[in-house]
Amino acid sequence: MNPVFDVNRESDPKHRQTTIAGASVVDYEAGGLVELARTCRLSPARMREELDRIADVLELWRDTASTTGLRSAEITHFSSEITQGIAVLRA
Numbered sequence: 001m002n003p004v005f006d007v008n009r010e011s012d013p014k015h016r017q018t019t020i021a022g023a024s025v026v027d028y029e030a031g032g033l034v035e036l037a038r039t040c041r042l043s044p045a046r047m048r049e050e051l052d053r054i055a056d057v058l059e060l061w062r063d064t065a066s067t068t069g070l071r072s073a074e075i076t077h078f079s080s081e082i083t084q085g086i087a088v089l090r091a
Contacts, residue, residue, distance in 0.1 A: 055089040
């Protein structure tokens with residue numbers, strides 16, 4: 001249930017290789033997560049719990065990246081994608 005699983009930047013979004021329940025653009029990812037939750041037989045309340053739990057962990061990504069030695073330039077490079085993925089989880 002995590003849209004941040006594929007954070008490899010695509011220079012052209014039309015070439016995206018992954019989808020979330022068919023959602024291949026960020027505008028539809030939240031709906032894709034709802035559909036995935038249904039497929040996984042999660043109740044709406046359980047889905048929200050899972051999304052919040054994952055987002056809470058991902059909020060720590062910058063500290064984790066720094067601690068593991070990721071260069072500042074790499075952190076900056078991936079920042080928008082990860083932040084956007086967390087926002088989808090919180091939607």
